[in-house]
Amino acid sequence: MPLFSKSFLGIDVGTSSIKVVELQKSKGIALSNYAVLSADYFGEGDFQTREKGMLSISEDNISEALAVMLKEAGIKSKQAFFSIPDYATFFTTFDLPSMSTEEIPEAVKYEAPRRIPLPLSEVILDWQLIKGSPSDEGRTPLRILLVAVPKEVINQYQNIALTVGLKVIALEAEVFALMRALVKYQDKSNIICLVDIGERSTTINVVAQGILKVSHSFDVAGEDFTKAFSDSLQIDKRKAETIKRMYGLTDKNPGIKEIIKPKIEAIIKKIQNITDELYLEDKERIGKIIISGGGAMLTGGADYFSKKLDLPVELADPFLDIFYPPTLSETLKKISSGFTIAVGMALRGFNK
């Protein structure tokens, strides 16, 4: 490997597993390594817990797990980008009256305390103009997307990195990693809905012309699908997980499909609410949905969503534009959608 070859790590600490992707620049961007470690490694227990809507991550477990992963997989790069779970990120949008570009930061600062449920001294703020133009002389209000991350969460990730000997180049809300990995150049003129279905939570994001408009998380995800099987069939979690992965939403066993359907319908309803609102407010319609996360790998899932929502639905393939040895293709196909956030984070190193 050339001495100065650039390689970066994308690290996604999820509830049920940690995913690490190492990307390297050669002719194009190539996968040099990847690793995943399930929280089961520590017996029962997750890498994150949520109480009263607040996220708490297990610093010790995550550091230990990461150290094992880096060593076992032989990961070389120390340059890391960490994703911050949407649960630890507050997103809000609000309108400002028309004003000049210079006036916006002050106005955002004034609005922020009323929009963020934590004291400003405890959060890092970021914002983007997502609608309207400061230069159109008062014709339209300006819509702002405000993002706040608790400093506490950022400190925890910094500590973890320090413990395992990584350098944090940046931390970023998961949704921006999803966008980087999935919204292609040709999609920039379209309105896309990115739905990430994890273990504990699902996040629905609307991206219009490459800009995030809406990000909404809620607690129905893979864990609930498994629980539906274990409750209904009176089996343990492990067996329920196997059945979920085997049958998913296919018609192979209609009885099985009925068990999981209400949970999927709950996600579909949320997507419908968001698409309806988008139409009511802005007369805009979604052109395509991309589902990602481990939960999206449910067999027959994309087809089911597509039929119900009457929209094209794709399963995320974050490795589509990345070079990797052909021998890996079967393995990657089985796990790729779960690696979307990790890939999107690592891609940040290449200004993607």
Ligand SMILES: Nc1ncnc2c1ncn2[C@@H]1O[C@H](COP(=O)(O)OP(=O)(O)OP(=O)(O)O)[C@@H](O)[C@H]1O
């Ligand atoms: N082939 C599959 N079919 C169905 N579900 C699957 C499959 N593979 C993984 N899953 C499910 O994906 C979920 C884990 O997804 P993911 O790794 O995206 O979650 P996470 O990032 O750990 O959690 P969260 O994002 O909620 O914090 C689990 O519920 C797991 O059962």
Ligand SMILES: [Mg+2]
């Ligand atoms: Mg996740």
